[in-house]
Amino acid sequence: MKYDILISGVGGQGTVLASRILALSSIEAGFFARTAETIGMSQRGGSVVSHVRIGSENSSSVIPLSGADLLIGFELCEAARCIQRLSPDGKCIVNKQVIKPVTVSLGNSNYDTDGITEFIKKNCKCPVFIDGYSLAEQAGSVKAVNIVLLGAAAGLGFLPFDRSVLEKVIASNVPQKYVELNMKAFELGYREGIMQKTVAAC
Amino acid sequence: MRKLLMGNEAIAFGAIKSGVRVVTGYPGTPSTEVLETIAKNNPGHIYVEWSVNEKVAMEVAAGAAYAGARSLVTMKQVGLNVASDPLMSLVYIGVKGGMVILVADDPGPFSSQTEQDTRHFAEFSNLPVFDPSSPEEAYQMIEAAFELSEKVQLPVFLRPTTRICHSCSTIDLPDSFEKPGNPEGFQKDPRWVIFPALAYKKHIHVEQLQTKLSEMFSSSPFNQVVGSGKKGIAASGVAYSYVKEYLSMTDARVKLFKVGTPYPLPSKLALEFLNGLDEVLVVEELDPVVEESLLQLSASNLLNVRIYGKKTNHLPFAGEYSFELVKDAVQKFLGTGIHEDMGHKLTPSDFPARPPVLCAGCPHRGSFYAVKTAMKGQKAVFTGDIGCYTLGNAKPLDMVDTCLCMGAGITVAQGLKHAEPDVRHIAFIGDSTFFHTGIPGIINAVYNNTDITVVVLDNGTTAMTGHQPHPGTGKTIMGSISEKIDIFSLVKACGVKFIKKANPFNLKESARIIREAVEFNGPSVVIFEGPCISLYKPSRIMSVTDNCTSCKKCIREIGCPAMYTEGKKVRIEPSLCYGCTLCSQVCPFDAIGGADQ
Numbered sequence: 001m002k003y004d005i006l007i008s009g010v011g012g013q014g015t016v017l018a019s020r021i022l023a024l025s026s027i028e029a030g031f032f033a034r035t036a037e038t039i040g041m042s043q044r045g046g047s048v049v050s051h052v053r054i055g056s057e058n059s060s061s062v063i064p065l066s067g068a069d070l071l072i073g074f075e076l077c078e079a080a081r082c083i084q085r086l087s088p089d090g091k092c093i094v095n096k097q098v099i100k101p102v103t104v105s106l107g108n109s110n111y112d113t114d115g116i117t118e119f120i121k122k123n124c125k126c127p128v129f130i131d132g133y134s135l136a137e138q139a140g141s142v143k144a145v146n147i148v149l150l151g152a153a154a155g156l157g158f159l160p161f162d163r164s165v166l167e168k169v170i171a172s173n174v175p176q177k178y179v180e181l182n183m184k185a186f187e188l189g190y191r192e193g194i195m196q197k198t199v200a201a202c
Numbered sequence: 203m204r205k206l207l208m209g210n211e212a213i214a215f216g217a218i219k220s221g222v223r224v225v226t227g228y229p230g231t232p233s234t235e236v237l238e239t240i241a242k243n244n245p246g247h248i249y250v251e252w253s254v255n256e257k258v259a260m261e262v263a264a265g266a267a268y269a270g271a272r273s274l275v276t277m278k279q280v281g282l283n284v285a286s287d288p289l290m291s292l293v294y295i296g297v298k299g300g301m302v303i304l305v306a307d308d309p310g311p312f313s314s315q316t317e318q319d320t321r322h323f324a325e326f327s328n329l330p331v332f333d334p335s336s337p338e339e340a341y342q343m344i345e346a347a348f349e350l351s352e353k354v355q356l357p358v359f360l361r362p363t364t365r366i367c368h369s370c371s372t373i374d375l376p377d378s379f380e381k382p383g384n385p386e387g388f389q390k391d392p393r394w395v396i397f398p399a400l401a402y403k404k405h406i407h408v409e410q411l412q413t414k415l416s417e418m419f420s421s422s423p424f425n426q427v428v429g430s431g432k433k434g435i436a437a438s439g440v441a442y443s444y445v446k447e448y449l450s451m452t453d454a455r456v457k458l459f460k461v462g463t464p465y466p467l468p469s470k471l472a473l474e475f476l477n478g479l480d481e482v483l484v485v486e487e488l489d490p491v492v493e494e495s496l497l498q499l500s501a502s503n504l505l506n507v508r509i510y511g512k513k514t515n516h517l518p519f520a521g522e523y524s525f526e527l528v529k530d531a532v533q534k535f536l537g538t539g540i541h542e543d544m545g546h547k548l549t550p551s552d553f554p555a556r557p558p559v560l561c562a563g564c565p566h567r568g569s570f571y572a573v574k575t576a577m578k579g580q581k582a583v584f585t586g587d588i589g590c591y592t593l594g595n596a597k598p599l600d601m602v603d604t605c606l607c608m609g610a611g612i613t614v615a616q617g618l619k620h621a622e623p624d625v626r627h628i629a630f631i632g633d634s635t636f637f638h639t640g641i642p643g644i645i646n647a648v649y650n651n652t653d654i655t656v657v658v659l660d661n662g663t664t665a666m667t668g669h670q671p672h673p674g675t676g677k678t679i680m681g682s683i684s685e686k687i688d689i690f691s692l693v694k695a696c697g698v699k700f701i702k703k704a705n706p707f708n709l710k711e712s713a714r715i716i717r718e719a720v721e722f723n724g725p726s727v728v729i730f731e732g733p734c735i736s737l738y739k740p741s742r743i744m745s746v747t748d749n750c751t752s753c754k755k756c757i758r759e760i761g762c763p764a765m766y767t768e769g770k771k772v773r774i775e776p777s778l779c780y781g782c783t784l785c786s787q788v789c790p791f792d793a794i795g796g797a798d799q
Binding site for chain 1: 205369372485553555558561758
């Protein structure tokens with residue numbers, strides 16, 4: 001089975017850990033996995049993208065354009081920026097959170113929230129919008145937004161492995177003192193995913 | 203043990219498996235994690251150090267290899283420029299223990315000032331180079347590189363690119379690693395002392411070795427020819443993985459030459475590949491190394507084959523290659539270009555740009571802003587250097603007028619000063635960069651009495667590459683505590699007469715010190731001491747009160763990524779704020795306060 005997941009967001013949102021957890025879960029479930037990350041200068045609050053390729057023995061680490069089966073956008077505009085890499089039938093989860101770049105605060109560019117939301121709706125079949133920031137806050141820290149979104153992906157049934165596999169990998173890949181917080185974040189995301197699934201029916 | 207390993211981690215484990223004894227390097231994206239992973243997984247018998255710079259690292263690793271130990275030196279492509287002096291003579295001297303020079307290239311570039319190709323450095327220095335196409339191949343290659351180095355008694359290059367270094371793959375690791383036997387030790391011998399007469403003899407020897415190396419590489423498992431037909435594709439590095447991925451989607455008849463050792467080109471195998479072909483497309487990132495070698499080989503063998511690549515404009519010289527770029531070139535070459543329906547058409551949309559910025563709470567923001575206010579109304583040029591603080595060039599700070607290479611901020615300022623004596627010249631340099639190549643520039647300014655001001659941005663770590671220790675921190679990568687090298691005393695010992703420390707989070711005081719330093723006649727140094735946000739947890743966060751008149755001076759002046767506007771209101775994102783108080787110091791209405799965390 002081949003399954004390509006793209007994660008896009010803003011440097012500092014925990015995209016690298018999220019992609020690592022997805023890849024480790026794939027290996028745990030018996031698949032061959034690859035990832036490609038943005039690390040270094042480009043990471044400091046800039047746009048970041050992680051590629052997770054499952055069943056990728058004979059592929060490169062980068063998902064081709066229109067190739068991703070699932071896009072998890074950690075931030076509204078970063079989700080939109082990456083839609084061209086999503087396959088026409090691909091699934092899409094978007095964290096509604098808006099992080100305005102300094103260029104916008106300075107008035108040098110414009111962040112058109114409604115326009116970007118419309119763009120996402122127009123260019124992918126059935127996007128699921130999630131308020132990841134609030135759910136993470138509810139779990140105890142807004143920094144757990146990455147785990148909330150993984151929970152949502154699992155709840156929506158968009159991942160090729162069981163939630164138990166994910167939970168096991170999360171527990172062994174976050175610092176001991178944050179395991180409980182992350183498990184709560186995962187649970188909240190998962191429940192939100194299940195709820196959205198019945199509402200969105202996709 | 204089945205593991206998910208980043209290319210750099212795979213290389214590190216491959217080195218441990220190969221029995222490496224001494225590992226040195228200087229941090230540089232995308233190479234940094236190789237050395238860190240070895241340090242973290244050290245079975246106990248490996249000596250690992252962050253050296254002061256790449257030249258030092260190369261020489262320490264060479265010394266270990268003289269004594270018969272296997273050594274590894276790691277750096278990024280521009281680091282090799284710094285280490286090129288020892289490199290070029292080391293080729294003549296050679297080694298006893300296997301020595302691998304790991305140089306990570308950065309097509310794109312993502313985090314570098316050049317897109318130089320280390321495979322050309324290999325050719326220039328007459329050293330063999332391995333060019334991995336995946337993390338798992340890099341894991342195998344480093345073992346082969348150590349073996350080859352010991353066999354031919356020359357250092358060997360391993361040259362991954364960013365996509366290999368920072369991609370993860372599924373790799374089976376052994377449960378434990380064997381401890382290598384003790385090195386033979388250094389044997390005194392005239393071969394270790396380079397003299398003109400020896401250099402001449404060694405030059406002949408090294409040139410002759412090139413043919414032998416090419417022959418050895420023709421039977422290397424990393425070089426392969428598969429398929430058949432009148433058209434052939436030669437590919438090296440990560441570009442090979444794109445070619446392979448595309449070919450797996452078509453049933454095109456094509457002969458494929460996978461080049462794992464671009465220099466010296468495995469000529470025998472390359473001739474087998476070229477024989478019977480009408481046309482060849484060469485796919486490789488950066489310089490046309492394989493392309494030129496194939497052109498040479500076909501010319502000297504009078505082969506009637508057309509070779510396409512960068513030199514014929516079939517593929518670009520600059521930038522990182524992508525699957526799409528390679529696919530388009532291969533489709534055109536094979537004539538398999540079918541119109542593909544992309545399924546959905548995207549209308550161009552104006553997404554706001556999101557370039558990397560200085561973090562919220564970064565001490566450099568305060569340093570730059572203090573210097574900016576101090577120099578308001580004066581004609582001044584701000585020379586920058588390599589590190590996080592290069593990001594100070596972005597608006598609204600706009601405080602980096604030049605950036606060339608490590609250490610050049612201090613020296614370029616001196617040249618500018620001699621050309622324009624009436625202008626103020628202020629050079630910025632980070633703490634790790636100061637130790638790397640900053641000191642000779644300071645000595646030069648003192649010796650030649652050049653009136654510049656040097657601002658050392660001391661944030662207590664090598665931040666940009668992921669917070670490595672350096673001589674000023676008094677900690678080593680082995681976890682031991684050593685003497686902290688004090689920048690103030692060092693500058694004083696260099697003969698600088700005006701040296702002051704300043705706190706970048708106290709804007710008024712900092713600006714006053716800068717004005718004093720600039721007024722001082724002769725070279726002056728100001729050391730801004732403020733920790734990188736990675737080194738502490740915030741004790742308070744700032745928030746905007748009702749006094750705010752929405753004048754937005756805070757946003758306009760300091761450009762903090764934690765600050766944004768919601769409608770007309772200014773807001774501070776609590777999860778990003780480090781309570782540095784700059785916004786509050788800038789606010790004319792006392793409308794930003796801090797609350798303890």
